[in-house]
Amino acid sequence: MRQNHLFAPTLREAPADSEAISHELLLRAGFIRQLASGIYTYLPLGWRVLRKLERIVREEMDAAGAQELLMPAMQPAELWQESGRYSVYGPELIRLNDRHDRAFALGPTHEEVITALVRDEIQSYRKLPITLYQIQTKFRDERRPRFGLLRGREFLMKDAYSFDSSWEGLDRIYWRMYEAYATIFARCGLNVRPVEADAGAIGGEGSTHEFMALADIGEDTIASCTHCDYASNLEKAIAGDRDASDDLSSDASTSQPPLPDDEPSNFAAPPSQPPQPEKLHTPDIRTIDQLTAALGIEASELIKTIVALVDGKPVAVLVRGDHEVNEIKVRNYLGGAESFEMADAETIATLTGAPVGFLGPTGLAIPVLVDAAVARMSSGIAGGNERDYHLRNVCPGRDFPLDNVSDFRNVIEHDPCPRCAEGTLDFHRGIEVGHVFKLGTKYSDKLGAKFLNAAGQPQAAIMGCYGIGVSRMMSAACEQHHDDNGLVWPLAIAPYHVHILPVSVKDEAQMQAAEQLYETLTRQGVEVLLDDRDERPGVKFKDADLYGIPMQVVVGKQAGEGIVEFKSREQAVKNTITIEEAIDRIM
Ligand code: ATP
Ligand code: MG
Numbered sequence: 001m002r003q004n005h006l007f008a009p010t011l012r013e014a015p016a017d018s019e020a021i022s023h024e025l026l027l028r029a030g031f032i033r034q035l036a037s038g039i040y041t042y043l044p045l046g047w048r049v050l051r052k053l054e055r056i057v058r059e060e061m062d063a064a065g066a067q068e069l070l071m072p073a074m075q076p077a078e079l080w081q082e083s084g085r086y087s088v089y090g091p092e093l094i095r096l097n098d099r100h101d102r103a104f105a106l107g108p109t110h111e112e113v114i115t116a117l118v119r120d121e122i123q124s125y126r127k128l129p130i131t132l133y134q135i136q137t138k139f140r141d142e143r144r145p146r147f148g149l150l151r152g153r154e155f156l157m158k159d160a161y162s163f164d165s166s167w168e169g170l171d172r173i174y175w176r177m178y179e180a181y182a183t184i185f186a187r188c189g190l191n192v193r194p195v196e197a198d199a200g201a202i203g204g205e206g207s208t209h210e211f212m213a214l215a216d217i218g219e220d221t222i223a224s225c226t227h228c229d230y231a232s233n234l235e236k237a238i239a240g241d242r243d244a245s246d247d248l249s250s251d252a253s254t255s256q257p258p259l260p261d262d263e264p265s266n267f268a269a270p271p272s273q274p275p276q277p278e279k280l281h282t283p284d285i286r287t288i289d290q291l292t293a294a295l296g297i298e299a300s301e302l303i304k305t306i307v308a309l310v311d312g313k314p315v316a317v318l319v320r321g322d323h324e325v326n327e328i329k330v331r332n333y334l335g336g337a338e339s340f341e342m343a344d345a346e347t348i349a350t351l352t353g354a355p356v357g358f359l360g361p362t363g364l365a366i367p368v369l370v371d372a373a374v375a376r377m378s379s380g381i382a383g384g385n386e387r388d389y390h391l392r393n394v395c396p397g398r399d400f401p402l403d404n405v406s407d408f409r410n411v412i413e414h415d416p417c418p419r420c421a422e423g424t425l426d427f428h429r430g431i432e433v434g435h436v437f438k439l440g441t442k443y444s445d446k447l448g449a450k451f452l453n454a455a456g457q458p459q460a461a462i463m464g465c466y467g468i469g470v471s472r473m474m475s476a477a478c479e480q481h482h483d484d485n486g487l488v489w490p491l492a493i494a495p496y497h498v499h500i501l502p503v504s505v506k507d508e509a510q511m512q513a514a515e516q517l518y519e520t521l522t523r524q525g526v527e528v529l530l531d532d533r534d535e536r537p538g539v540k541f542k543d544a545d546l547y548g549i550p551m552q553v554v555v556g557k558q559a560g561e562g563i564v565e566f567k568s569r570e571q572a573v574k575n576t577i578t579i580e581e582a583i584d585r586i587m
């Protein structure tokens with residue numbers, strides 16, 4: 001590619017609204033441009049990176065035995081009603097009507113579509129297992145789109161879905177995907193840590209993992225042990241090393257809705273029954289202060305009280321970072337008979353007999369989160385263990401400033417490791433670039449995806465889902481690979497491998513040497529960008545460093561003698577070598 005023709009407009013200054021270094025550099029280097037909040041155009045260099053990421057993902061998915069297909073982004077609302085997620089998903093789901101006023105949604109994820117497809121096409125265990133995937137644009141009307149490609153509203157995801165006739169089969173494909181993910185991130189040059197996430201009702205060890213690219217800008221917190229290999233997301237660390245606990249939450253923003261309450265709970269019975277709060281109708285309660293006033297308790301007792309036994313059943317309130325006023329969930333830990341998804345407070349109160357308050361927008365999660373840790377330390381309710389509350393997707397740093405949770409962090413950070421108890425928990429920031437999850441029969445039950453097993457009996461398909469944020473990976477790579485001068489792409493995902501920089505395009509010897517090198521390398525399959533612009537050397541070098549192509553060859557005054565300067569973008573050390581040596585180094 002000749003740079004004279006390349007559409008990659010660079011900016012000298014950081015755009016005012018760029019909050020993350022990856023965002024700033026991708027804009028400045030002309031890789032992306034914003035169209036609307038959380039919606040981006042990939043310019044030619046950015047598109048090349050994205051396609052390379054895609055290709056690596058595709059190769060590893062194919063190698064793991066998954067088959068690629070492509071599903072529609074536009075999905076009939078009926079399908080979402082069938083799964084029950086049409087109401088649960090909340091404002092993140094982009095809804096639209098066609099000209100006949102039929103309701104549709106733009107897919108934030110594809111469990112519904114794929115489950116319906118498999119339901120209609122697969123009737124026998126002989127056709128199982130099967131794993132299908134796509135690489136496709138997803139739509140989520142994120143509450144806070146930000147950091148460029150890290151949290152977009154339209155973004156590229158690889159989503160895979162496995163269908164099995166046995167739980168052992170699910171286990172096999174789950175770990176195969178886990179391995180494939182580790183390979184993908186390593187190939188892309190990303191420093192990624194798989195962490196245990198809080199899985200929910202499926203139970204069993206390792207039933208969900210998130211892959212976290214370590215980066216300070218990351219919106220997630222990872223807790224890892226100083227002694228053993230334990231690593232989990234913060235939520236899991238709070239919840240402890242549970243095995244068969246229920247998923248209390250539906251992060252409407254994830255593809256993991258709460259699972260049916262069909263597992264025995266290991267909620268520890270409280271040693272003594274705490275005072276029962278009055279049954280409450282609190283439609284006007286909007287804040288924690290109002291709630292605690294209504295309950296007649298201190299804020300520090302909030303969690304304690306809400307997990308109190310009500311009619312002999314412990315209940316808890318879930319607080320989400322981006323919950324709307326009516327998105328509170330109360331969950332019955334015991335018995336497993338009732339499980340409530342998002343419902344209005346009155347319904348919850350009626351069903352559970354529990355006190356229900358409305359917790360308002362984001363900031364209000366703060367005292368609850370802090371108090372959760374406090375309550376854990378002081379609570380007699382569940383013997384001081386950690387199972388008496390569960391806060392999911394309330395994310396320190398993302399949903400409220402970290403300063404406000406210093407108490408909380410201290411408590412957790414000084415905790416012994418839940419696995420080995422010898423080390424203590426360390427905290428790091430991470431970007432969730434991938435997520436593997438055992439879904440079980442949640443969707444196949446809801447959508448009736450049954451097959452006939454070997455005994456001729458109808459049985460629900462056992463599913464897993466596996467996501468990778470392909471466009472998010474691009475920004476995550478920039479967070480991990482940059483310096484003061486610009487981007488520093490890992491070779492495998494770089495837009496080009498080599499950047500040839502003739503110092504003066506008016507110098508015939510230089511241009512001839514540069515052209516010849518360009519031809520030679522290109523013929524060998526090396527991807528080369530040739531800066532044939534008539535620009536000052538300073539401008540060329542600045543742009544080259546900003547683009548971050550891994551190898552630079554400066555063709556200057558000694559070109560006539562067959563001598564050039566070779567520079568690896570990463571090491572930034574210049575070597576004066578012959579053109580032949582340069583070719584050797586590159587190939
Ligand atoms: P997050 O916790 O960051 O909101 P999520 O848990 O909602 O992500 P999943 O439903 O697990 O996301 O989707 C699979 C993958 O898609 C994520 O691991 C992430 O890499 C990517 N992803 C999710 N939301 C976005 C987004 N808004 N922009 C870019 N990538 C995203
Ligand atoms: Mg989300």
Ligand code: MG
Nearest residue numbers: 251254432435
């Ligand atoms: Mg997540």
Ligand code: MG
Nearest residue numbers: 254255432435
């Ligand atoms: Mg996720």
